Each structure stands twice: as structure tokens, then as C-alpha cells.
Amino acid sequence: GSGEGADGVGTGPLDLNSAGVEELETLPGVGPSIAAAIARHREDNGPFARVEDLLEVPGIGPARLAQLEALVAV
Template sequence: MGGCVRIFRVTPAALWIAAFALVLALVITGVVLLAVRSASPDGEVAFIAPTASPVKPLVVYVTGAVGREGLFSMRDGDRVADAIASAGGLTADADRSRVDGARLLRDGDHIHVSRVSEPSPTSTAGAPAARVNLNTATQQELEALPGIGPVLAKAILDHRARLGRFTSVEQLLDVSGIGPTTLARLRPFVDVP
């Protein structure tokens, strides 16, 4: 009885290749089964696109010559004109020349629509007509703001020099000597573009 018997040796490398092939076959089978289960009735595979992360609304405060004053939730990219429209639009006595409807809104903005009968910002304690950029303002420009004298102007400049640029008007609350009342008075006259 002379038969030929072959002996196969299984090497560790061969075991790894077999294991990899088995795992690959299982993954492919799983993907195919998932695609078949997700298929729509007409046989097409339905892929669900990821949804955009929820956008946090901007909250702005609108006062003055508008239909109804108050807090309003707005979307990113909305403009002052959109906030005024949400507040019921301008009233008949609104001073339209002092409304920058094209300016983009930021969270926490206070939009005050002046009435024609209200004095212009230039006639109240020497306040500037244009908004003052807190990141570039000089001592003199800050002193021209309502309620800001040499001491507070220097405190604002020192804060900016020590901690860097302002990223929001609300950061004025971090300046020694400026509280919520002063901030509310300054808000229509300052900006952080």
C-alpha cells in the first residue's frame, strides 16, 4: 500500500491571512445586509445625509421707535433690518436716517431706534455720531462717549493693553468702574467689528 500522504504545515502567517479573510468577509456581508435592509421599496439604497448641528439663535434687544420693544430670537446672518421687522417695524416717528439696517446682528446686541424728536448722539454730552471701535479708540474718542471721563477711558485702554482686543461690547463689564448701567448707556455708541 503505497499511498502518498501529504502533510501541510500551518504557519502563523497563514493563520493571520485566514483570520483577516474571514473578518473581511464578515464586514462585506454586514454592509450588504445593511444596504438591503435600508433599500427603499423601489430597490434604491437610501443614504441619510448627516444633519447640520443646531444653530444657536442670536438674542437681541430692540427698543425705541418700533412696533413692540423686547427681546427677539434671530438667526445667524440676520441684519438689523430683520430685528426691526421682528419688532413690528418702524413707527411713524422713527428717525430712519440713524438706522443702519444692513449691519449684521451679534448675540446680545441692543438695537435702539431713535425718534425724530430725540436729540442726535452728537448733541448729548459730546457723544460721537459714529460708533466708536473699542479696539482702536483713542483716549479722546473714549472720553467723548457719554459717562466716560479720563479715568474710565484710561481704564478701558489699560484693559485692552493688558488682555488684548475686545471680542464683544459686553466685555466692558470687565473694566473696573463700568457696570450694567454704564454699559447700557454706552451700547448705542460703541462697537467691536
């Protein structure tokens, strides 16, 4: 949805289904291309059901997922 609330920013895990590309880019190991791929996956397949679904995104493998698991949620 549109409209960004200031609450929750910078605290707790990042919501994979509501985070914008700019927010995704702040994650370790995630640059502009991977952030865009995450957003594209979301557009094509709907919301992520679980964090492990990141493995379906091009550029994210098990090692990168392990880095991100503690930092993101769905």
C-alpha cells in the same frame, strides 16, 4: 496701529479696539479715568471681543454699559 484717518470720525459707533483715550472720553459717563481703564484693559487682555466685555473694566457696570452699547462697537 498708528496713523489716524479722518474717515468715520463722528459717524457711527466708536470702535473700542481702535479708539484712543481722547475719543473714549467723549462717550457719555466716560471720563479720563474710565477711558484710561478701557485702554489699560485693552493693553492687558488684547482687543475686546464684544461690547459686553466692557463690564470687565473697573468703573463700568450694567447701567453705564447700557448707555454705551448703542455708541460703541468692536
